[in-house]
Amino acid sequence: MSADEGGSIPSDYEIAQSVTTKHITDVVEPYGLEADDLQLLGEETAKVELEAIERLREEGDPAGKTILVTGMTPTPLGEGKTVTTVGLGQALNQLGEDALVAIREPSLGPVFGVKGGAAGGGYSQVLPMEDINLHFTGDLHALTSAHNLIATILDNHIKQGNELDIAVNWINWPRAIDMNDRVLRETVVGLGGDVTGIPREDGFILTAASELMAVLCLADGLEDLKERIARIIVAYDEDGDPVTVDDLGATDAAAILLKDALKPNVVQTIEGTPAFVHGGPFANIAHGTNSLIADEVAAHLSEYLVTEAGFGSDLGAEKFMNIVSRFGDVEPDAVALVASVRALKYHGQDMWPPDVDALEEEDVDAVYDGLENLEKHVRNLQQFGVPVVVAVNRFPQDTDAEVEAVVEHCEDELGVPAAESTVFAEGGEGGIELAEHLVEAADAESEFEPLYDLEASIEEKIETVATEIYGADGVEFHSDARDDIDRLTELGFDDVPICLSKTFHSLSDDASEKGVPEDWTLEVNEIYPSAGAGFLVVLTADVLTLPGLPAEPAAESMELHSDGSISGLF
Template sequence: MTVKSDIEIAREAKMKPISQVGEKIAVPGDALLNYGPYKAKISAEFINSVKDRPDGKLILVTAISPTPAGEGKTTTTVGLGDGLNRIGKKAMSCLREPSLGPCFGVKGGAAGGGYAQVVPMEDINLHFTGDFHAITSANNLLAAMIDNHIYWGNKLGLDERRITWRRVIDMNDRALRSIVNSLGGVSNGFPRQDGFDITVASEVMAILCLASDLKDLQRRLGNIVVGYTRDKKAVLARDLKADGAMTVLLKDALMPNLVQTLENNPVFIHGGPFANIAHGCNSVLATKTALKLADYVVTEAGFGADLGAEKFLDIKCRMAGLKPDAAVIVTTVRAMKMHGGVAKNDLKGENVAAVAKGCENLKRHIENMRKFGLPPVVAINQFITDTDAEIDAVREAAESVGAKAFLCSHWANGGAGIEDLARYVAELADSGQADFKPLYPDDMPLWDKMNTIATEIYRASGITASASVKAQFKDLQDAGYGHLPICVAKTQYSFSTDPNLRGAPTGHEVPVREVILAAGAEFIVAVAGDIMRMPGLPSVPSAEAIRLNDQGHIENLS
């Protein structure tokens, strides 16, 4: 049997004009800013007009710790939205925008897969509505204004050794991680060490996704700390008078993007901060607007529940006043086998014992969701190689800690393949079982917040840090930032900081090697272990196979 590729399936989609998709959630045509016939932004005026409506139910889709075998979290988020609509519910999904770096690197796009996709897939995975370009421009305008300020006399007294703001580009390019700029003589400025991050790691991206409106966006942009003086006084973007122009560049990007699934159901795709170095969720504005327009809103948080879901709940929900009603944890038999010690090349053969062993990872994520007061349910994303015995092992593991598990075939069958889960999720969301609470209070000291995440979510024995890092914690606490939440930057592949330590390790230490203030985003980044803010391309990047065919169609974009 020949299996069609994602892009082939997407290309055969019978899309409806975006105005008809908007009608499903009562968005009038004059509230749509069209980017061609199949994608549009929702106007700020319309968003303001619905803000007093009651909220629908919010359903979080998260996952087990990721493996190279793949889990299908975005695919499940899209499929569940379709499934809810199929059973007669007024539902929509909220997703992040894909980054060009993974698209041309190794991970691929983020538009779902199989028959649970959002379209137009090629547009979404490439330039879309230009949001990432706007974020890149705003970030780099601030960088240019920093160097320009120094060139023209440096009235603020910025210490060139203590400039913390870096340039960004939405591409995997390891050669840009560490550079020296302003070479070439006096007319080019003062040479200094600099570097690039990928756009999705920019604080501007995090700010856009947490801002409630344009006024809040400019306030947050103004609060960005770009560096320090020789006496360690913080210099802000507002001090450089950069916040106004940055807001102008981002005014359209702040509006959520409306697209559709293969089944013509509405989806907001907006923003895309990395989940292992930022908070990994789509925008607050998209989620809050969706809750005014639909009875059920399905959204995802990046990577596994220990990273994405924890940040969704402790950062995004805390700041936006959101209260989720249920949590769906996505897993696969293949991923459970990998967590149970099976190599990727050996996943096709049945191995019930390895599945059962790997399910310790799943069970921990289920237990963790309950710590936030959320009732969890498990979605088993089906692969054709799964056996009945392996599927039963996953079900038994979930039930052993009090959670139901549903086999879902949305990749192959769209919304029809996830109806059972959809019915249960709707019942769960309507049941009132959820009693959401963040993991820690605002007034807990920063060090204790980080230690709480490590011990409660990662099941570590505690955190460790050098004297200088401990001093960073104290300095931020003393400077009045102690009320901010912690955003942990660590590997997504393990509860620990060792990406090779799969399953459900306990008793490990979490070494914090750096603490970074994101004053505009209003969280503290704690870097644990080794993590890259600028990825590199693999030895054979996906870009080598992406091309236009003789008909002018894109091939091998996934």
């Protein structure tokens, strides 16, 4: 499938509506999943039963190779990681390889905000598009309910006598909502007198930013899910000791709401490749990848698992290597690094704010100027001992000269394979060369190794990522962060991975710094435990955990027609 005879490509919605999908049982049956292994949710969507997952584990270790899709530092427009992931899975199947795709679930906040729908695009998207981008299987609703149940039990405990002696000004568990609603970032609860509760400052975060989302995406089963929920720290008492979900007696109640959400969702791509769409944690305050349990199932069922990490490789891929791979058997065998001509020109501009309109014009010199950013990402990934292949995701305005400049530079100067990717316009066919490079890379010997030892101190782990990945000269720990390190070390949280939160617009902690920033120091403001997930969150700047709507929200361009069809969602 490709563009029509006139050269234009139909809208994502038109493409999705033109496809005749197969029943989901027929989609997964060739890969080893039977109808009894599925909890059917209509003809096109299913969840994989936990009993089926246990059976796969008993049959042996995963045999499939893992291809991780990540990207260079993106523009605000996005460079096409998800469309590359989906298209690559289709391309591998066209080559005769058994490949499965695993991506994150879209959040309603971004869907109705800036981005619109998020599940690939063009002829490399997952179906049913409307369901996936809206309520889907209810996972996000279940997470929202479980998160707010814990918040409710916490405030009720304080109202009913506060037996745990919780410090009201040291509560770390806000409410959650799956919508971009900036006015809820900071709130006051408990107003209205003694009958209402204890007044205190509170707020909301996006459901995708909840620690419960990270917990769900790292848990390997119901017991592990309960153990992780139990140790989530929601507050501290007057002596500074942690108060957990288990202390509140809320563990099983929250787990009950998440028992079905833990089951991986499986759908299909336009070309019938099975796709797991499950979970969606933030890629800064959390690890930014789909669920570990979905990756595990896919690796058991296929020769190649194609999975994706959020934002650029300095955030998503770094966390996949240093966090996710430690918790599950999903070490990457090869990495597809997505680049685009417009992102290279964006990082080649010596101005702030960048001239976005200029990105539409041919400018090979600007492409060359931006290649240092791509090169830094390549070198970063190579530090983990994994082969790298560059995917140049082609947009309609890109010229042959611009694309060729990128491919030639990668092959001649960086010594890594590169291929143009046209999977948006051509589906799997547009990713054949890329897939061939990645098969060769994944089959080659690699020596994957995380970047730091868990036994290193908290400071050492942060400094390693800051200097080796971001390119900082060093790290400045503000006084509060120093206090956090002392307290966390005393509490025994010094031997876990770290999850650095910083802007995704730059390799540095300053969004205005493009290319490869030099002569700068990473500033650490706060460190806190994500105890249920199993890592420390390191804040380097203000973190926006509840976005707001833009001046022209995507929601305002959507329309529901009398026949039930939707326009403007994609």
